[in-house]
Amino acid sequence: MANFKARARAIDMLGRQQIAGIPSAISELFKNAHDAYADKVEVDYYRSDGLFVLRDDGLGMTYHDFENRWLTIGTESKMVNRRGISAPPHAADKAIRPILGEKGIGRLAIAAIGSQVLILTRAKRGEALSDLVVAYIHWRLFELPGIDLNEIEIPIRTFKDGHLPSYSDISEMVDSFAKNIDKLRYLDDEEITRFKLEFDQMRLSADEIDSYVPDMSLGGDGHGTHFLIRPANEILESDIDSSTFTRASSLEKALLGFSNVMTPDHEKPVIQTAFRDHKRIDDVIDIIDERGFFSPTEFRNADHHFSGQFNEYGQFDGEVSVYQEGAREYKIPWAGSKGKKTQCGPFKINIAYIQGKSQTSTIPTEEYNLLSNKTNRLGGLYIYKSGIRILPYGDTDYDWLEIEKRRTFKANRYYFSHRQMFGAVEIDLIKNSELSEKAGREGFRENKAYREFRDILKNMLVRFAADFFVEDGVYSGYFGEVDHLIPWQIDHLINWRPVVENASRSDSKLVNKSYNYS
Known part of the structure; x- marks a missing residue:
């Protein structure tokens, strides 16, 4: 007898290699926030630091959720109440939302946005808040041959009472993940040096970054899920800068109108989205502000x-x-x-x-x-x-x-x-x-x-x-020829009711003809 085995590269194949690009990856993370009953999901891209931060104020994940859902490939999100599988949590004070991110693409597609991520999530269940769960992953490790999926160990830590990880806490997690490098048999010195440089870029203070957007904090009474990605893929900046007055960037095309806010019967979005580009400290713009979409x-x-x-x-x-x-x-x-x-x-x-x-x-x-x-x-x-x-x-x-x-x-x-x-x-x-x-x-x-x-x-x-x-x-009636009308005829057409009262006989025929369909 034999069993299927999975190389670590399967994660890269199912995630980064499958997703259409960075805009699609962000859209998938927005969907995950929707499924978590978030009211808001926001991105802040800090150019000078190459730091991409995505925050939502949803229900978040417990340690059990993170380990058994987020870190489990092919979770049975629709097969509830079978074989001990529980339904995903929902907010008691909100209408039931259909699960849109059931394929698990979003979490794996993070690798398209940047090579390493720090995940911070804090669950709210009823009125109770869980411990903060923090994990660190370097996605490029999953691109390399010679290592099985079950050999890679993901460091997960918990923090109580709304406390956030410090610089030293995150450094310890990065060092713990770095031990996976020792299991690689075909890694040359150049690759090892590159990994070490990238590890150093993730040695940061989550407490400080959390304070940048206080109303989305995971401290105190906060809850939801945050992704800190650094360095962000350089293509992201190029995509943002490709936007012009006459042509939208691929990022705008993918993320504007995430919720239907254009038709009159959908004026209030299910979830509010934002993508703030921090070019400099004093130059910040939301490139997917609702005002940029159809109203x-x-x-x-x-x-x-x-x-x-x-x-x-x-x-x-x-x-x-x-x-x-x-x-x-x-x-x-x-x-x-x-x-x-x-x-x-x-x-x-x-x-x-x-x-x-x-x-x-x-x-x-x-x-x-x-x-x-x-x-x-x-x-x-x-x-x-x-x-x-x-x-x-x-x-x-x-x-x-x-x-x-x-x-x-x-x-x-x-x-x-x-x-x-x-x-x-x-x-x-x-x-x-x-x-x-x-x-x-x-x-x-x-x-x-x-x-x-x-x-x-x-x-x-x-x-x-x-x-x-x-x-x-x-x-x-008249509409087949409307593009050939001269301006005074358009005025008659647009203002047909007052025109009919004072029009000449020929003008009345013109106006009436244009509305023969009614």
């Missing part, structure tokens, strides 16, 4: 709106508003169901769309210019599972519904542009369980459910365009 007001002010739900057969039932005119009921069939329920399940959608030119928009010019720039940077159709964003959907560079591809064939028929659209597709962890993510968080698996999901949405956009924005569309 409910901007959503309401857009030219056109499409909202409703798709049932279990893929049929759309909702409302459409064109040029801010009152919403009308609208239905779309989907032939692909063939009378059978879809595997993707029912879901909701809410889309806002702006015209390609300010002259043809209902939005005042100054507001239009700001919103148009934002859609160029962040426009797209986002997917939210139980209120939390699924990557990479919504990224302007990821046209997952092939909207621009169709426009290259015939722009006047397919009308919509990926970068002039923003909105949300809302799915549910239970109802849409067949829409499952890839291990590396690069979208959904290409199964039948996802193919149905995409086909349903593609069909919707083609029908919307054909019915409302093509010259011979069922509800088009």
Whole structure:
């Protein structure tokens, strides 16, 4: 008889090598904070020290939780009450949150952010606070051959009564982990020197760093989980600096809109996020401030709106508003169901769309210019599972519904542009369980459910365009030609009610024609 064995390199393969990049790794840690019932999860990147700190104010972990869940690969987070497995804790004063980080990618993907991490976590269970649990890991050890997973020893220490580890406490833990180096048979002097230099960078005072953001402290009555990563991957700084007025960085694209805060029915996020870039002591900016994302007001002010739900057969039932005119009921069939329920399940959608030119928009010019720039940077159709964003959907560079591809064939028929659209597709962890993510968080698996999901949405956009924005569309009236209107005609269109009262006979026909769809 024989058993499977795992090399330490399996951790690197399942984590750093699987994750799409640093933004995806941070998003996974945000999801973990959501699952821990945190109200806030915040990142502070201190450039001068190369220090990356992620804090949440969630329920935290006990020593038992850390050892048996965080340090255990393949935990059965959904298989509760079986074989002695208990359910993850939840906050009694909050609504039950679906578990989004069940694959365990987040903790292993930390290695993409930086080569070593100090984990500090303090649990709150009811009104009771546990001891602070602290652990240290150097991820690069898991990249090397010649060592089995069970040979690597992770130092874990506990601190009572809200006390935080000092410089000497952390140095002792680093020295303890460094003994793992002695087990490596193929490590040359250059590698050993590199490890020692990196070990020295993690000799710091957690007490001092904790004091930088007092309202997220783990001391006193504080609770939650903190990750201190140093040195942070140099790619992080390059990514932050790649952001421009006209183009969002990959970090912004991945982390802005983590919770659905753009549609009017989701104005309060489930969890608040922040990423503060400390370029200098007096130069700090939150690069994922909610104001950088689409707001409910901007959503309401857009030219056109499409909202409703798709049932279990893929049929759309909702409302459409064109040029801010009152919403009308609208239905779309989907032939692909063939009378059978879809595997993707029912879901909701809410889309806002702006015209390609300010002259043809209902939005005042100054507001239009700001919103148009934002859609160029962040426009797209986002997917939210139980209120939390699924990557990479919504990224302007990821046209997952092939909207621009169709426009290259015939722009006047397919009308919509990926970068002039923003909105949300809302799915549910239970109802849409067949829409499952890839291990590396690069979208959904290409199964039948996802193919149905995409086909349903593609069909919707083609029908919307054909019915409302093509010259011979069922509800088009005047809209098929709206891009060719001159400014005074746009004024008539936008302010059609007062115009009708005083208009000439020909002007009245113009205005009435534009609203034949209602």
